[in-house]
Amino acid sequence: MSMDLAKNLYAKMPDVFAKARKKFGRGLTLSEKVLVSHADNFDTQTWERGKAMLALRPDRVAMQDATAQMAMLQFMQANKATVAVPSTIHCDHLIRAEMGSEKDLLRAVDENKEVYNFLASAAKKYGIGFWKPGAGIIHQVVLENYAFPGGLIIGTDSHTPNGGGLGMLAIGVGGADAGEVMAGLPWEVLHPKLIGIHLTGKLSGWASPKDVILFLCGLLTVKGGTNKIVEYFGPGAETISATGKGTICNMGAELGATTSVFPFDQKMVAYLNITDRADLANLAIANRSLLVADPEVSLSPEKYYDQIVEVDLSTLEPHVVGPHTPDLARPISKMAAEAKEKGYPVELKAALIGSCTNSSYEDISRSAHIAQQGLKAGLKAKTSFLVSPGSERIYHTMKRDGFLDTFEKLGGTVLSNSCGPCIGQWKRADGVKGKADSIVSSFNRNFPGRNDGINETLSFLASPEIVTAYAISGDLAFDPVHQNITGADGKEFKFLPPQGEELPAKGFAKGEEGFVAPAVNGEGLTVDVPPTSERLQLLQPFPRWDGKDFDKLPLLIKTKGKTTTDHISPAGPWLKFRGHLDKISDNMFLGANNAFFPEPGKGTDVLTGETGLTIAQIARRYKAKGIGSIVVGDENYGEGSSREHAAMSPRFLNVRVVITKSFARIHETNLKKQGILALTFADPKDYEKIEQQDRISVTGLSSLAPGKPVQVTIHKPDGTSLTIQANHSITEQQIAWFKAGSALNALN
Numbered sequence: 001m002s003m004d005l006a007k008n009l010y011a012k013m014p015d016v017f018a019k020a021r022k023k024f025g026r027g028l029t030l031s032e033k034v035l036v037s038h039a040d041n042f043d044t045q046t047w048e049r050g051k052a053m054l055a056l057r058p059d060r061v062a063m064q065d066a067t068a069q070m071a072m073l074q075f076m077q078a079n080k081a082t083v084a085v086p087s088t089i090h091c092d093h094l095i096r097a098e099m100g101s102e103k104d105l106l107r108a109v110d111e112n113k114e115v116y117n118f119l120a121s122a123a124k125k126y127g128i129g130f131w132k133p134g135a136g137i138i139h140q141v142v143l144e145n146y147a148f149p150g151g152l153i154i155g156t157d158s159h160t161p162n163g164g165g166l167g168m169l170a171i172g173v174g175g176a177d178a179g180e181v182m183a184g185l186p187w188e189v190l191h192p193k194l195i196g197i198h199l200t201g202k203l204s205g206w207a208s209p210k211d212v213i214l215f216l217c218g219l220l221t222v223k224g225g226t227n228k229i230v231e232y233f234g235p236g237a238e239t240i241s242a243t244g245k246g247t248i249c250n251m252g253a254e255l256g257a258t259t260s261v262f263p264f265d266q267k268m269v270a271y272l273n274i275t276d277r278a279d280l281a282n283l284a285i286a287n288r289s290l291l292v293a294d295p296e297v298s299l300s301p302e303k304y305y306d307q308i309v310e311v312d313l314s315t316l317e318p319h320v321v322g323p324h325t326p327d328l329a330r331p332i333s334k335m336a337a338e339a340k341e342k343g344y345p346v347e348l349k350a351a352l353i354g355s356c357t358n359s360s361y362e363d364i365s366r367s368a369h370i371a372q373q374g375l376k377a378g379l380k381a382k383t384s385f386l387v388s389p390g391s392e393r394i395y396h397t398m399k400r401d402g403f404l405d406t407f408e409k410l411g412g413t414v415l416s417n418s419c420g421p422c423i424g425q426w427k428r429a430d431g432v433k434g435k436a437d438s439i440v441s442s443f444n445r446n447f448p449g450r451n452d453g454i455n456e457t458l459s460f461l462a463s464p465e466i467v468t469a470y471a472i473s474g475d476l477a478f479d480p481v482h483q484n485i486t487g488a489d490g491k492e493f494k495f496l497p498p499q500g501e502e503l504p505a506k507g508f509a510k511g512e513e514g515f516v517a518p519a520v521n522g523e524g525l526t527v528d529v530p531p532t533s534e535r536l537q538l539l540q541p542f543p544r545w546d547g548k549d550f551d552k553l554p555l556l557i558k559t560k561g562k563t564t565t566d567h568i569s570p571a572g573p574w575l576k577f578r579g580h581l582d583k584i585s586d587n588m589f590l591g592a593n594n595a596f597f598p599e600p601g602k603g604t605d606v607l608t609g610e611t612g613l614t615i616a617q618i619a620r621r622y623k624a625k626g627i628g629s630i631v632v633g634d635e636n637y638g639e640g641s642s643r644e645h646a647a648m649s650p651r652f653l654n655v656r657v658v659i660t661k662s663f664a665r666i667h668e669t670n671l672k673k674q675g676i677l678a679l680t681f682a683d684p685k686d687y688e689k690i691e692q693q694d695r696i697s698v699t700g701l702s703s704l705a706p707g708k709p710v711q712v713t714i715h716k717p718d719g720t721s722l723t724i725q726a727n728h729s730i731t732e733q734q735i736a737w738f739k740a741g742s743a744l745n746a747l748n
């Protein structure tokens with residue numbers, strides 16, 4: 001499906017690379033090759049890492065159902081007859097996991113009817129490919145069908161970088177970005193810096209691709225990749241399967257990275273071949289030199305990358321990360337001691353494998369090998385054990401090759417091919433609010449409340465094979481790599497290290513693929529939005545900026561510590577309102593810790609003194625009085641998901657300014673797109689100076705200019721005031737968005 005895109009791209013690459021080598025006076029890294037060959041205009045573009053805004057022309061757009069609703073509602077406001085670039089919608093996030101695959105899917109189709117009809121009718125009209133519920137998780141389906149070496153894809157989901165496993169730059173964005181690209185505009189992104197990860201050696205035993213990224217999460221932290229591309233190179237890269245590379249790139253989102261990428265190699269050829277794309281594989285082989293870094297890069301990488309990390313795959317130990325953050329990492333051999341020291345409950349309540357991150361044939365076959373050993377010793381899963389296949393192909397291949405049967409014999413439940421428990425769409429039967437239980441999964445995120453809606457749950461992440469061993473032991477203190485376990489006959493045994501196949505020897509089995517092609521001519525078609533819908537609401541443009549400085553705004557919330565988009569706009573039960581801005585806004589900040597209130601998600605109406613209200617209630621009161629407000633945040637504010645509801649709800653409820661110690665990339669852009677002023681403290685210590693009763697002014701807005709700090713005055717209740725400086729990364733174009741009230745208003 002990407003053959004023509006690849007052909008055209010590879011044909012134009014040599015010329016633009018020659019120009020770029022001349023301009024930069026050196027060879028090119030792989031990331032640079034993809035960037036320069038997708039420049040809207042290479043000649044007029046400035047190229048400065050960490051400074052320049054790049055205007056790029058992505059090859060494709062992918063959207064998942066939970067974010068596609070807003071993306072499509074925004075796209076529709078641009079009044080175009082059809083999308084300007086090939087695009088797809090994938091129905092994966094809205095399926096609740098409770099009774100197993102078949103029943104869950106039937107219920108989802110029924111309860112999400114309005115949303116699916118809306119997305120299907122919009123896709124049909126505007127020329128977008130539509131993947132039905134049950135077809136698979138967006139990133140797996142993209143890897144199997146659309147990803148191609150050297151390409152550039154944007155997706156309305158932060159784990160879009162999964163496509164880096166096939167040598168492309170695949171980047172997560174908010175729906176507004178996707179809407180604009182589909183409307184024919186170039187896509188803008190800060191020219192990323194480059195982190196080079198030099199891989200040597202080869203994974204063996206229990207160590208898996210997941211452990212590479214879990215280790216890097218610990219090393220680089222959740223903000224170590226912000227505005228950077230992580231580019232892997234070195235002999236070790238060629239030893240990792242394409243799907244393993246996908247896992248590593250997928251979870252690069254947890255470093256905050258713009259994206260991650262691997263150079264084209266034989267493993268990618270094998271994957272393209274087995275997913276029915278031999279023509280594409282051959283084309284890429286013929287163009288190999290275009291799809292890897294220039295040879296001089298690996299000779300002196302320090303000249304090409306802003307930072308280099310060495311990883312010897314041969315010595316890498318399996319890792320476990322968590323709870324609550326993916327960068328709290330340790331080798332599995334240290335888990336028991338740390339659990340004891342920190343008081344983590346070691347009894348595991350659930351073990352979950354699969355998801356978009358880890359449901360390859362390799363993952364599943366290695367996990368099944370562990371499960372078989374458990375069964376042979378007469379053991380069953382001690383915890384609840386759930387399996388989320390990534391796609392129809394994966395599911396049917398698992399079934400054909402007996403893995404499903406193995407997992408079921410172990411006591412596992414196979415869920416539908418969807419996000420389910422990874423995004424809080426999980427009815428955890430034994431979960432009790434307020435009680436700290438431990439669970440473990442092979443997913444990529446473990447923020448509080450993410451899986452089961454219970455903030456206290458301690459969620460750990462590990463490779464699927466380790467998670468399967470945990471399922472059998474039921475014990476977080478168990479180290480399957482080094483310790484024995486007792487079989488049903490009372491005899492001790494040690495698990496053999498997992499063995500599996502990278503790709504199915506018999507090829508992938510196929511089920512119902514679930515793809516619906518768009519209409520050839522959608523002009524006369526209508527988009528289904530029932531006027532009385534509880535799920536969908538057409539958007540009204542946000543008001544334009546009135547040209548006045550922000551004067552003495554009340555503080556809506558000062559968030560303390562980690563503030564992910566899951567804290568700002570929780571998912572789980574709220575996912576059903578992703579197409580209804582008014583309704584979903586009631587979830588605003590429900591998971592966030594307020595510096596001035598003991599319970600998450602609540603605070604005080606500082607105008608009346610009434611306390612214990614939800615943040616949304618307070619914001620609605622201010623809005624009703626025509627008053628704007630300000631949000632103050634901590635480090636890496638907006639980490640995690642691409643969901644733009646975390647920017648749209650504040651905007652809808654009249655938040656004018658968000659000022660933080662630092663932002664995560666996608667969320668900062670989302671705020672700007674929706675017309676909110678995104679500022680950072682020039683001196684992060686100034687965060688401490690802001691108190692609940694303060695009124696905050698932001699002045700000099702009519703002379704807002706790129707690179708020019710703005711003044712923020714904090715008015716204290718006793719009549720005194722102090723002035724601090726705030727920085728921003730707003731470009732000329734983004735100033736126009738701010739003035740127009742949103743990027744979309746600026747378009748019309």
Ligand code: MIC
Pocket residue numbers: 066067093156157158159172423445571640641642643
């Ligand atoms: C996630 O993994 O957090 C999600 C749910 O896939 C999000 C998208 C969303 O919130 O809809 C993401 O990663 O962007």
Ligand code: SF4
Pocket residue numbers: 093137138157159355356357418419422423443444445
């Ligand atoms: Fe779905 Fe989880 Fe992957 Fe996000 S991380 S796309 S919720 S499976």
